[in-house]
Amino acid sequence: MENVNLKNVSHIMYPLDKLRSLSRPIAFGHYSAKNDVGGVTSWLERLLLRLHSDGVPVIVLLHHFGTDIDESSLSPRLSDAGISVEVEVRSSFTEENVSSILTFLNRSQPQIFLPQCLEAMYYAASIAGRVGLPWALSMRSDDPVYWAIAESVPPESSGGLMVGVSEYICNLAKEKHLAKYTHTVPSGTPISAHRASFSDTPFRVAFSGRVVEEQKRISLVLEAMSQACRRDSRIECWILGDGMDMTTSHQWVIDQGLGDRIHFLGRLEPSAVQAKLAQCQALLLMSDYEGLPVALLEAMAIGVVPVARSIPSGIPELVKNNETGLLVDHTPEQAATAIIHLANHPDLWLECSTASKLLVAENYSEEVCYQRWLNVISELCDRSTIRYPIPIPKKIPLPPVHPDLVGRDIRKPSLSDRVKAKLKRIYNRILFKTHIGERSAKS
Template sequence: MLRVAFCAYDKPDSIGGPQTWLAHLLPALYEYGIESSCLFLTHWGDTGPCLESLRKHGVDCEQTACQEHTRERIKWILAHLRQKSPDIFVPNLVVAGYFAGRWVRAAGIPTVGVLHSDDPFYRGIRDEFVFGRKAFRVSALACVSRELESQAVALKPRDTMIERIPYGVEVPAKEREKTKGCLRIAYVGRLAEEQKQISQVARSLCRVISEIPGTEAVLYGDGPDRRNVEQVIASMGLELPIRMAGRVPADEIQSHLLDCDVLVLLSDYEGLPIAVLEAMACGVVPVCLRMRSGVPELVEDGVTGLIVDDRGDELVRAIARLQCESGLWQRLSRAAKSRVSSNYSHQACVERWADLFFRIQARVKGKQVISIPSVMVLPRTNPALSSADPRPSPPVLPLRIYRRGRKFAGRIRRRLSGQRIW
């Protein structure tokens, strides 16, 4: 049995594509001869939905509260990896895990990075651990979309294998029919301003419902800016058929989507949005803001969904078309489900990950015990990763020692330049 260890963050309100992907992938790998485990860095030690789901499915999980500094996190990760002795390590989106990969690879254990999104953080992961110092480079990098793959390949990596492995979802057998007399619009995801622009999404939905008769909306999810959505609905949608449904477990969301007709995604950026995949698999028609990564390979305008260039007038017109244009919703719904079932099924995703793991493992010549260094020399903090890479502040010298140091350094410079100073 091949053993693969993953890393992840988790906290009580942590939902999103990377968490849903992990919760679905790890239990399924067992059927392919892969035993998975996961090291979780949690918020104040509190567990979240991803960790709880994996434990429910029998996946070996270890957790710790996020230590104050990156070096402490690295040592915790290395200590547990040394005990588990995996065949492959996937640091996923944990920066300390990528740094730990230096000593993991030195023990003959390959490492696999994952790019989940098209944003500065994941570009920092790519730049630091694919094109940065050789000792910290991952053995392979999995990109969830064609855009992320092409960006990485264009930079011509020397030591890292680049693979595209999109997310996969279950495709329900039930066929969707458009809701009679009403067009039900859903939003699924984090309630956050960053990336998701959730206040603007809420305002846009209120406008759509007020201007287009026979429409209603529901927002599934939770997040740090839930209060902002409540305020928007209280001011703009109090008399409108729009509601918040809260967080839904990952394995239950498609049962709710089967009662919806349209899914809106109006983010600034994405990787490969699982919410869109899950909706299309149910025959729900996606209406998405134009963006570089993920959406273009899923949503072909007028074929598998509709693409808009703003969250205002164009969105209203797109929803109006789906409500009023005869046969449009039915045609897009069928094509959306076909696109996902043909290329983005859960089984296909698991098979591609299993294939990558076995190909990488076949190259391994020998595995050693992972060492845990007492002194760690790390590269400078990458600004794009600083929020996930806390370092201690340098010690502050007393002013008199600082002045003496500057005076001594000045003497040395003048002496080297030929001036007599003694």
């Protein structure tokens, strides 16, 4: 399938009945972490809950970052909904992770596999794809890691297909000769009853997402906010989310004497984000790279006007300057000026707010994007020729380590490392099943 314009997609009907009647489940693979506020996790949780509620059989494997699988923020919410979830502690070695994923696939025997984020998930998918298990490489960001994975295991060479969250990513994948055909499927966002309204007392600016310097450039966000606050007493700012740079960021704001103007609200449950954003007038985003940011979609869906750094990404597909928001360069000075300009021009704010809500409702709503995912899943299911078990060789065949994956993709565990990793997986699987049983007994 070539890239398809998103308009009018909501009028196309997809074969839910066929997916409900599958004799084998659809398998998903993802990472797990404590207090994860990532956009991919929020999107995946909504997709899995929707598929499950629509009667489509799904099963999930989570590779957990950390030693205590009880810290997984995603697995309890999925398990409580009745979705089958397995959680394993992520090994330090790629071969061990790939082997455990292939073992999971043999155990669950899915119709297709939809891995997310981790290189080991995609490596395992490419191995299984060569023996008939269809899969998709989900390009969710312009992160160099995603491009490195796509270059290491081009999906069309091993029974997979390419899915990108933006037209920009899909077109770039074709230019790089990583795929001949692509599916453009944004994450999508719920269209809630919440609505932002103009206010200049205060004019509230939000940042929503991971509080980190890498990619999100939280230092630029805070500097722009501080300049806006100093230049205009009506400006107030909220930081929604958590991350490894939270403590440093909070201390920087205190040191600037702006603790009463820039507030850190911490991590919010996905269902509460739009309610909090509805109390804001603008969303600030200064990232170095993005795909199609979920935070941007969530804000625009309720009429919060984005002030976003213009970078090669899906952002310009959403933010049309002076139409659906304001685009700025990498300098905090220009971002602060744009914020104050919006506060001083309620007519411009209203025009951008109205246009942004309409754009998201027509092209990027959760319903529109869910229908497109059903189409991708249906196409993959039609391709499935898998016969289990998938052969798992002692020496896992992996591509050479890509330069952009050095430090992430670690190979060659010793025999002792292999034994320890296997015992740890068995122990944690037992622990997880015990924990789930205790939760069920309490409920």
